[in-house]
Amino acid sequence: MDYEEAEKILARVVDTLRRERERQELPKLRLEQLAGISRRAIGMIESGERSPTLISCLRIADALDLDLAKVLRDAKKASR
Numbered sequence: 501m502d503y504e505e506a507e508k509i510l511a512r513v514v515d516t517l518r519r520e521r522e523r524q525e526l527p528k529l530r531l532e533q534l535a536g537i538s539r540r541a542i543g544m545i546e547s548g549e550r551s552p553t554l555i556s557c558l559r560i561a562d563a564l565d566l567d568l569a570k571v572l573r574d575a576k577k578a579s580r
Contacts, residue, residue, distance in 0.1 A: 505579060511548070512575035513557060513568075518546045520564045534563035 521531055528539040535542075537556055544550035545560075552560070561568035 508579045509572070509575045510551065512578055513571055514545060514548070514552065516571050516575065517557065517560050517564065517566070520566060521546075521560075524564065526564070531560065531563055535559040 521528075528542050531537070531542055532539045535556075537559055541550065541556070542560070545552045545556065558568050561571060
């Protein structure tokens with residue numbers, strides 16, 4: 501896997517997490533409380549201004565009751 505492919509996968513993961521937050525109608529303030537990540541950081545991650553760490557992705561996925569491993573697998577499949 502090269503860096504370009506990794507960036508595409510990460511973008512898909514972030515998009516999936518954002519769409520799920522919106523689907524659940526979960527405000528960033530509530531996600532901040534559940535994930536322990538500031539609203540500002542969440543906004544920067546969702547807008548692409550900041551790349552999330554693996555731990556941040558895991559915290560957000562857990563707060564949204566998503567399996568991050570599945571999200572990553574799906575993102576990798578979609579990038580092919």
